[in-house]
Amino acid sequence: MPLTRDQITRRAAAELRDGFIVNLGIGMPTLVANHIPPGMDVWLQSENGLLGIGPFPKDSEVDPDLINAGKQTITARAGASYFSSADSFAMIRGGHIDMCILGAMQVSQDGDIANWMIPGKMVKGMGGAMDLVAGVKKIVVTMEHNAKDGGAKVVRACSLPLTGQRCVTMLITDLCVMHMDPARQRFVLTEVAPGVTVDEVKAKTEAEIVVAPDVRPVAV
Amino acid sequence: MSITKRCASPADAFKDLAAQGVIRDGMTVMVGGFGLCGIPEHLIIALRDTGLKGLTCISNNAGVDDWGLGLLLQTRQIRKMISSYVGENATFEKQFLSGELEVEFNPQGTLAERIRAGGAGIPAFYTATGVGTPVAAGKEIREFYRPADDTRHQNRTPAATAGTFEQMAPRVGPRAPDAPRRREYVLETGLYADLALVKAWRADEFGNLVYRKTARNFNPMMATAAAFVIAEVEEVVPTGTLDPDGIHTPGSYVDRLVRTVSEKRIEQRTVSKA
Numbered sequence: 001m002p003l004t005r006d007q008i009t010r011r012a013a014a015e016l017r018d019g020f021i022v023n024l025g026i027g028m029p030t031l032v033a034n035h036i037p038p039g040m041d042v043w044l045q046s047e048n049g050l051l052g053i054g055p056f057p058k059d060s061e062v063d064p065d066l067i068n069a070g071k072q073t074i075t076a077r078a079g080a081s082y083f084s085s086a087d088s089f090a091m092i093r094g095g096h097i098d099m100c101i102l103g104a105m106q107v108s109q110d111g112d113i114a115n116w117m118i119p120g121k122m123v124k125g126m127g128g129a130m131d132l133v134a135g136v137k138k139i140v141v142t143m144e145h146n147a148k149d150g151g152a153k154v155v156r157a158c159s160l161p162l163t164g165q166r167c168v169t170m171l172i173t174d175l176c177v178m179h180m181d182p183a184r185q186r187f188v189l190t191e192v193a194p195g196v197t198v199d200e201v202k203a204k205t206e207a208e209i210v211v212a213p214d215v216r217p218v219a220v
Numbered sequence: 221m222s223i224t225k226r227c228a229s230p231a232d233a234f235k236d237l238a239a240q241g242v243i244r245d246g247m248t249v250m251v252g253g254f255g256l257c258g259i260p261e262h263l264i265i266a267l268r269d270t271g272l273k274g275l276t277c278i279s280n281n282a283g284v285d286d287w288g289l290g291l292l293l294q295t296r297q298i299r300k301m302i303s304s305y306v307g308e309n310a311t312f313e314k315q316f317l318s319g320e321l322e323v324e325f326n327p328q329g330t331l332a333e334r335i336r337a338g339g340a341g342i343p344a345f346y347t348a349t350g351v352g353t354p355v356a357a358g359k360e361i362r363e364f365y366r367p368a369d370d371t372r373h374q375n376r377t378p379a380a381t382a383g384t385f386e387q388m389a390p391r392v393g394p395r396a397p398d399a400p401r402r403r404e405y406v407l408e409t410g411l412y413a414d415l416a417l418v419k420a421w422r423a424d425e426f427g428n429l430v431y432r433k434t435a436r437n438f439n440p441m442m443a444t445a446a447a448f449v450i451a452e453v454e455e456v457v458p459t460g461t462l463d464p465d466g467i468h469t470p471g472s473y474v475d476r477l478v479r480t481v482s483e484k485r486i487e488q489r490t491v492s493k494a
Contacts, residue, residue, distance in 0.1 A: 047328065048254040049434050056492040064257065064484035065421075065435040071255040071307075072490035082433055084440045084468075085254070085280070086336040089329030093349060112352070122313055123325065125305035126355075131329030134349040165352035 025102030052080025109207035133164030258435030338410035339444025416446030427474030
């Protein structure tokens with residue numbers, strides 16, 4: 001059975017460590033916040049100028065001056081700080097964020113990512129995605145393994161315009177988990193979704209990948 | 221008699237600026253805000269009412285159809301946008317697809333830094349953001365050694381923890397395994413505008429500004445990066461009342477001030493279910 005979005009984000013949350021400073025992309029990655037292990041102190045950064053995102057507000061607490069990068073109303077946790085966009089991206093580009101989780105349209109076998117434009121379609125812009133993939137220490141991509149038409153999204157080379165080059169450290173899809181091996185510059189398949197075989201993953205992947213000697217089921 | 225930069229109304233804040241040559245058709249204007257958060261909403265309306273045309277707007281976003289910079293799109297006063305994300309804006313999309321509106325997308329951090337650099341008198345800087353993407357097309361690329369680089373990038377030896385970013389001579393042939401780590405950076409230029417419209421929470425009569433929560437965003441850099449700066453604020457207090465340690469934008473950057481009652485529209489009202 002392929003993993004659900006909830007299970008994908010739960011697996012991504014297992015990468016969090018106590019004290020991590022983390023930026024979560026818009027969409028599925030936002031759900032990772034629901035799976036932070038109890039007792040673990042993780043600080044969520046919002047690139048519009050907040051370190052220490054809290055839960056969504058109660059109706060009476062809604063403040064138009066306090067939003068996240070997805071423009072949703074939020075709260076700030078105790079110990080939070082506000083800063084300008086220049087300071088926020090200094091934090092991102094200067095390597096001061098431990099981990100970023102974001103979605104992708106394509107990931108290449110050597111870790112390129114494309115997630116901001118499809119030629120011929122209306123382009124809305126890259127927002128902070130290019131800064132995040134260029135500057136954050138660990139880049140975790142969560143996405144469906146294949147496109148809706150079944151086409152490969154884990155490819156030899158991205159056909160879409162890139163967001164960043166050789167920057168993805170880990171890939172979590174509905175079928176499997178793969179880690180970038182810096183020495184080989186290829187993803188290593190380490191975990192498969194329950195009931196999914198290594199052969200099925202390989203058949204649905206265009207990229208050249210390495211299969212770990214001890215592939216395990218994804219713990220969900 | 222101490223200085224006051226306070227104007228009676230948003231329209232008054234634009235008074236005589238055309239005669240003084242500060243504002244004109246075809247000028248470049250920076251507008252603060254992230255989405256609809258921290259936008260100078262009444263100054264945008266006053267800018268619309270000047271009737272100026274052919275504007276280049278530097279702003280992270282382009283408002284929504286009927287609010288923020290969307291108002292100036294409706295009246296076709298904007299010729300070009302320099303932004304990082306334009307979101308859901310039907311007017312924008314229509315004018316962009318018909319070729320009426322030119323758009324230059326910048327990565328958000330590059331946009332923020334270009335404005336900061338412009339305000340600080342820095343003509344250009346190198347950044348890793350955008351290398352290998354359409355953003356870097358036609359721009360100069362140089363390789364630098366980066367101290368304390370992280371280890372996620374392939375083929376990097378463990379990081380030195382301190383030192384200088386050093387420019388590397390162009391590489392000839394394959395990399396030796398023990399060679400210093402190097403990385404490609406793209407040259408980006410600073411931005412400077414004719415006019416900046418910013419939104420702050422509190423000001424004093426001199427123009428010292430304090431922003432509130434995430435409504436700060438692009439406003440502090442924009443206040444430094446234009447020939448003329450107008451600030452829209454929610455409260456003006458006597459000079460000397462604000463704590464000097466808590467001022468975000470020193471008053472010297474601000475030319476005029478106007479107090480308004482902000483509508484503060486919310487794009488994505490999201491509340492907890494509990």
